[in-house]
Amino acid sequence: NAGVTQTPKFQVLKTGQSMTLQCAQDMNHNSMYWYRQDPGMGLRLIYYSASEGTTDKGEVPNGYNVSRLNKREFSLRLESAAPSQTSVYFCASSEVGAIGQGRDGYTFGSGTRLTVV
C-alpha cells in the first residue's frame, strides 16, 4: 500500500548512543516532516523539509539532525541520545510545502517508539 514507511518500529538505546530513524514515502510528495509525540504535549515539530534539498528547524530541534536524502527519504539522527528523547517519533509527508494547496493534508507513518535508558 502507498504511504509513509518508518523503520524501526521500536528501539531501546542507552544514553549517549546514536541512531538514525528512517522514513520513506512513495506518494511523490514534495514535503516531509518529523514530529515527536509525548503524553500531554501533543505533536511537536522537530524538523521539516519543504522540498528536496531544503531542511528547516521546527519547534524542538535540539539534539537532532536530519537529512533529505532524495525526494522519497527523510532521516532523523540522534547523535547522543538522552532520556529526554524517549518519545514516539512520527514522520509525515505532504504534496506541497504550502499546506493550503495540500488538501489531502499530511500522511503519517505508523511511528517509531524510542526509549532511551
Next chain:
Amino acid sequence: QKEVEQDPGPLSVPEGAIVSLNCTYSNSAFQYFMWYRQYSRKGPELLMYTYSSGNKEDGRFTAQVDKSSKYISLFIRDSQPSDSATYLCAMSAWQAGTALIFGKGTTLSVSS
C-alpha cells in the same frame, strides 16, 4: 501562550451521543484548519479539512471554523464505539514552506 490550545480530556460519552471537540488559536494568519483522528498506537489520519471560516460536513462529522473568535470545532453525531480515539486539531497559515501546528489532542471514549 501556545499557538493552539486544545482540552486534552479525556471525554467519555455513551453510544449515540453528540460529541463536541474544540480548539482555540492565537495566530490570526491561520487559514487552513484540519482535524486528525489517531487510534491507539497508530499514526494520525486526516479526518476533516476546512479553509477559512464556515462549516463542512462529511457524514456524521461537521467541522466549524469561526475566525473572528479564533475557535474551531468538530461535531460527531450518533457517536459509535469505533469513534473512540484521540482527535487532534491542526492549522497553518498560507505561507510556502510552513508546517502544520497541532493541538495536544482530545481523547474520546464512546461506550456501548
